Amino acid sequence: KQEVTQIPAALSVPEGENLVLNCSFTDSAIYNLQWFRQDPGKGLTSLLLIQSSQREQTSGRLNASLDKSSGRSTLYIAASQPGDSATYLCAVAFSGGSNYKLTFGKGTLLTVNP
């Protein structure tokens, strides 16, 4: 079964700390992997998309890496701020057996304390 797992489920850090969120997936045959942010009571907003042929993507203080062979992705947030507090979800477009559908992890709830 194709699954996406995010550990930890929750993370609390002091402001200014660099942090890493983890995402693992069970099948290396993928089209792409996406990281989303969800604020309380809101929809999901795309942060970064990494195609299967890429190793990483960067946007501002965010850097996402992809290692297909080990089935892992990390989202690195530099110099965290209280405004980064949100739930971060990882989603994978598997290339076999999940046509047209993304498989989502359950997310990591990040709290950045002032």
Place this chain on the structure above:
Amino acid sequence: NAGVTQTPKFRILKIGQSMTLQCTQDMNHNYMYWYRQDPGMGLKLIYYSVGAGITDKGEVPNGYNVSRSTTEDFPLRLELAAPSQTSVYFCASIGGWTTDTQYFGPGTRLTVL
């Protein structure tokens, strides 16, 4: 572009009532999706569509129906609402599902009492 819009934002239903959740996107995306999100359970796919006139079931389709008569609209119908359908419902769309990011609407918070 307004992106993906959903109406209503909130709704309370009584058991056995029916309603339609509206979803519209203005990005000319072929692929559209309905998810439900329950606390601690992540997103679960209800139905999806790969183009006008084509729909298919996701993980949790029971109690729901969809139609896709146009590229822009993908309404979700709840028949005979049950307390188990209390959830937050998200509509999403994507242009190319192997290459593009998925865009989400703001959600509809539904309570069935």
